[in-house]
Amino acid sequence: MNIAFLGLGRMGRELVPHLIDAGHSVTVWNRSPEPAAVIGRRGATVASTAAEAVDGAQTVVSALFGPDTVREVITGxxxxxxxxxxxxxxxxxxxxDAEEFAAWAGEQGIRYVHSPVIGSLAPARAAALGVLVGGEHDAARDARTIVSLWxxxxxxxMLDSPAKAAAGKLVANLALAVSIEGLIEALRLGEAGGLSPNEVLxxxxxxxxxxxxxxxxxxVVGRSFDDTQFSAALLAKDTRLMLATSVKPLPAVALVADALDRAIASGHGEEDFSVIADD
Known part of the structure; x- marks a missing residue:
């Protein structure tokens, strides 16, 4: 199959090799050229524009920063x-956003499936991610043959709409955001009570x-946040989506969102999200 892959951030760079190894012909595009060059050496064709990548593709996979980037690169x-x-x-x-993109795709004669992943880079590399697949039945079935590779x-x-898949991913990332805050606070409490970090863990x-x-x-204990599995900037963007989606307050999410924003303002946006332990 001819597949276009748009967006080679940390996760995208882990997903494309699975497509190549499965025998698909993959054309990639990324805004900055360096990641595309790396994937090109892995066996993909590198396109200079998103339009060039998409032209002639039977399937287009996008792994972009967020909904505004999807609008900029694809729907607009x-x-x-x-x-x-x-x-x-x-x-x-x-x-x-997923509803908006599905409606746009329908108007263009495109079959849209939202399929976010749950997990970090190591599971992506090992084809061990959680994957949600939301869309019209036949399109979702066809998408499953692709996303099952990772x-x-x-x-x-499998979910019956793109919106449900999007909601499921936000729920998963909420659990991650609240859990990291719980870990940080548990270490602080343990220290106050005389426990060593290892005893707390x-x-x-x-x-x-x-x-x-x-x-x-x-x-968190080692205070080394350079091995970025999921950046503070990405989780901050996701917490904003959570807060905008819920009609009721999400106070724990709001707390983490503020800590992430402070980390970004301090120049740590590309470090692992656990950098909020230094807040």
Whole structure:
């Protein structure tokens, strides 16, 4: 299959090799050329523009920064999608955005599926991500054959609309945001009570915070945030989508959103989101 892949951020660079290894012909585009050059050496064709990448593609996969970037690169750009092409958007967006993009795609004769991923770079590399697939039945079925290349089969969920897939991704990222705050506060409380950081992490290992303690505990304790699995800037963008989507207050999310904004203002936006431990 001829596949166009738009957006080679940290996650996009992990997903494209799965398409290449499965035998697909992949043309990539990225705003900055360096990531595209790396993927080009991996076996993809590098396009100089998004329009060039999309031209002639049966399937277009987009993994962009957020909904505004989707509008800039895709829905507002007049890209030459083939009639009936399948557009799989991996970008984290709000449910209202997904509805907007689905409506636009329908007007253009494009089949739209929203398929965000749940997990970080190591699971992406290992084809062990959680994956949500939301769209019209036949389009979602066809998209599943693509996104299953980077999914853990036990963590692939089919939903009946793009908006539900978008909501599911925000729920997953809310859990991540609130959990990291819980880890940070538990370490602070433990320190005040005379526990060592390792004793706090051992205790958290038998609690509901066990997953985030195992995943981010050493990073937070070591105060080393350079190994970015999920940047502070990305999670900040996602918390804004959560707050804009919910009709009721999300005070825990708002707290983390403020901490992320302070980290970005201090020049740490491209570091791992756990950098808020230094707040």
């Amino acid at each position: 750009a007049g890209l030459p999608f083939a009639d009936g092409a399948l557009w799989i958007d991996v970008t984290t967006v709000a449910p209202a 999914a853990d089969p036990n963590k692939l969920r 051992e205790t958290l290992g038998i609690t509901a915070l066990a997953p985030v303690a195992a995943m981010k505990g050493p990073t």
